[in-house]
Amino acid sequence: MFFLRALCLIGALAYQVVSGNVIGVDLGGEFMKVSVVQPGAPLEIVTNFASKRKTETIVTFYKGERFYASDALSYVNRVPASAFAKTKTTLGRDTDHPLVKRMTDEYLLQTDPQFNTTRSGIYYDMASQGPSGGPETYTPEEITAMILGYARDITKAFGGSTVRDAVLTVPSYWTQLERRAYLDAAELAGLKVLALVEENTAAALNFGMDRVHENATTVLFYNMGATATQVTVATYSSYRKGNKKSDKPVGQFEVVGKGLDARLGSHSLDLVLADYLAREFNQQLSKDGSKDVRAVPRAMSKLRAQANKVKEVLSANQEIPVFIPALHEDRDFSTHVSRSQLENLAERFFARAARPVEDALRAAGLAREDIHAVELIGGGVRTPKLQESLRAFFGEEMELGVHLNGDEAMAVGAAFRAANLSTAFKVRTVGMTDISPFAVDLELTDLSTAGDAADAWSKSSLLYDRNAKLDLKKKISFTHAADIRVALSYPAPGQGVDAVNPQLPEGTRAPIANYEVTGIQAFADELAEKGLGAPKVVLHFVQDASGLTVLSRAEATLEEEILVVPEEKEEEKKEVEEKKEEGEEEEKGEEAEAAAAAEGEKKEEKKKAEPTRQTKVHRRALTVTENNAAFALRPMSATELKDSRDKLAELQRLDEYRAAKAAAKNNLESYVLQLRAKFNDNDDLALVCTEEKREELVAEAYRLEDWLYDEGYDEEAAVYDEKRAALKQEMDKVLYRAKELKARPKAVEATRAILAQSRELLAKWAEERPWVTEEERAEAAEKLDKVEAWLEEKVAEQAKLQAHEDPAFAAAQVDAKLKGASAFVSKLAKKPKPAPPKVEKSEEKSDNSTASEESEVQAEDLDAAAEDASAGEAAAGGEEEEEQENSNKEEL
Structure with missing residues (x-):
């Protein structure tokens, strides 16, 4: 049986311990997926504020504001130096790292990283788009913390409660320094990381959550992401759990080998295509080749974005037209790209596709024939030529399975792991053993x-x-x-x-x-x-x-x-002393002395136990x-964590401040538009509002709208709230009168009907319910009269008022006045009929009473006879039982 490192969730959640949510976060080079487990709900993929299941991992600062995901992506071309993408790849690395240098040289990082010798790590220097309006610096841990904080925020919006516990996926090729940098980022984001789990291991857990393999089955997971390729070989099996009658198979898996290529990712195809498109555009831009668009960051950003779209389309189509308006120097660019062109351009890329597989098999000590199944995961495996290369390696008889959602399998597996590690859930088990390469x-x-x-x-x-x-x-x-x-x-x-x-x-x-x-x-x-x-x-x-x-x-x-000398036992010592005392009392003379001497000799013999040698352990x-102070690269210190936490807290405060101001401004603008629409669409408002008042309110609405786009464009939230409240106060009076115009007549009509019905009941009760006393009926009638008098008085007052004036009474007041009288009538209606009085027996009995007495005597006689019969039966039963008992004894 495998060494079981952890027990993880494979099925429905059971036996909830405490309430709470946990998440699994799969933070990739381009996109992030978040999965959440909530008490009483199935595991779900979190959708972001744009209702998408995957979120772009980018943060952009523009005019002092911070934007995420697709919003941040829309500002990249405007302020490329203030956009931070793929910062996860710089965690725990320096500027000389080959991958960081490659990404910088190929403009994959919107902002060039720099190295801080004091901090012993990378930082980004942002120009003038930050909240302060001046130069600002951020570390990869801080940018990654912002993205993880966004994951927490979209989960809260999705599930309705704040989350703190999380399991994060990491690439298998990440070293300890990179993993610790990621943990620092999570701490800055306010997440409690239950564990890190490697991406392919999380997918393997997802694969095994609803499968129990009776026989050992070896599965190879091929995961190509945006920046790297990881291969994992896992062996699945099961063991029996429970007693002989109800034992059940429990699934388990063990990772036995890993292979990786940290530079083989689908983004490499984007770069190959972008370079090809750039060369094509250079030929259109200048025939002599004197101009090279590859030296223009903004133009290359557009070409890489287009190359990504072309790659995705060519996964399902043979050819695609390409058109980019005003690519550079106001020149449009158009061309066609075919799938065969892409495959020829990326020939070396596809030739490397199977190398991580060979490394994983070598690490596991297996041959390709030992693999029972292959699962493809990750966003880069959709390319037909890549699948063709893998099929050539494994053979045509091997199915390249896509049973998992290649984009979401890692996040789902991480959430299962989080549910298992959190105290909020008690879950079903599956064995999991992972390894370090x-x-x-x-x-x-x-x-x-x-x-x-x-x-x-x-x-x-x-x-x-x-x-x-x-x-x-x-x-x-x-x-x-x-x-x-x-x-x-x-x-x-x-x-x-x-x-x-x-x-x-x-x-x-x-x-x-x-x-x-x-x-x-x-x-x-x-x-x-x-x-x-x-x-x-x-x-x-x-x-x-x-x-x-x-x-x-x-x-x-x-x-x-x-040396340890044994001490005399207390019991032995006491026994000798007691015997000695008894001897002194009972024996006299020489016999007593001899007895005492004998006891003394025995005592001396017991005291002569040999000392023993023992070992004393001083612990x-x-x-x-x-102490990693001497390292050129090191994790963040406690002081650095505090400084970064304060910086991010200030950014969060500014975000909340801007959000509150934007919400207040939007509420005022919306109310202004609603006010005008109500006067245009609701004819009842014209009845309850004078023309002058209507014009005044509409004019105020137009004035506020102009103010919002002029001197009120950038005001505090309190100012917007105050102006909206003032306008709403006047408009609420109009709306109240319109509401009462409809509700009040209905309330009057209903009340009059109830009063009439109540009076009819009181009149009938004099004969039909005589137990309702005359005083009670009079009191009820008095209460009804008071309600009717108040109602008619108010109706008369209202008749003297215009519709645009404040009403004399409201529909709610009518209901309140009627409530007391109506409750009193209902109480009388439920009054129970009294029980009839008991009839006392007369001394002079009539013939009927005599007959009754005779019946009673007969009944008593019958009762006595029944009792005699019962006694006889009981006696007979006793005799039968005694006979039966004797018979049983004889048989025995």
């Missing part, structure tokens, strides 16, 4: 001795081999008497079959983390006088579920052998401190 080295040195000193103490070893299982703990033990430095790093990739880290991505920095372990020296000094030697130091490591290698704790121990918990 990278090996990790360990080096130990003295903390106080220079590393290059000739006599420096040091030890090194391979801590975790490649393809080691995640969530795997290890202990390293050694003898040492000084504080130490623990350094974790990636071994060099190497070449050939015996290479330690053959899949380590190009440009990866070797250092992972540095730890200082202190307290060893002090512990050794404290016990030096005992001559016990150097302490034994034990370091506890874990490669956790998120793929992070961590020194979790450390301890030191010293063993000391000591000390050591202090472990992570």
